[in-house]
Amino acid sequence: MGPKQDWSMANGTAAARKETKVVHYRECQRNHAASFGGYAVDGCREFMASGAEGTAAALMCAACGCHRSFHRREEEAECDCSSTASG
Template structure:
């Protein structure tokens, strides 16, 4: 079985007002290759690099050595996530905040680096239902506020 992937570039996602804190796109609806441009992968419509355009990956799975008629071909389209979208904010309950505050005080507001400390931290995080990464971010944010 052979796999052939093809990328199709759609609308331009470049934010022209990022320096001023705004959000403005140029309206380019599809990437058009510019063969005369001195730099490769430049869009003929908007002049932006190809990386600014939303990429859609089209996967063609070819089954068997001879696939002349294309009967066994499947097209799967995968969309790349929008890099401008932020992850949702983690919300902690009062109980979780209280327990994290106590445990961070026991750690003197420093993340453990030893294997034993990491094991204790993992059991603490599992006990109150959070991830180690979310505890680390919470502790770094709260360290300056205490």
């Protein structure tokens, strides 16, 4: 899914606004004791990719060995706003 673009007219000028999201994966929330009815997390504070971006290893955490989906996802909205004059 690509960045969202919003085109609006204000005072005769077209302004292009491109919003991107920065995603961080924080602490691991995997319950390692679920198989025997308990609750215990490993304490991994933040996701660290095991490999280069675009590889299967990039989805595994180097600190705890869990898949990235077990880590809490945190999104930050970031706007790359630019305006251009038309005409």
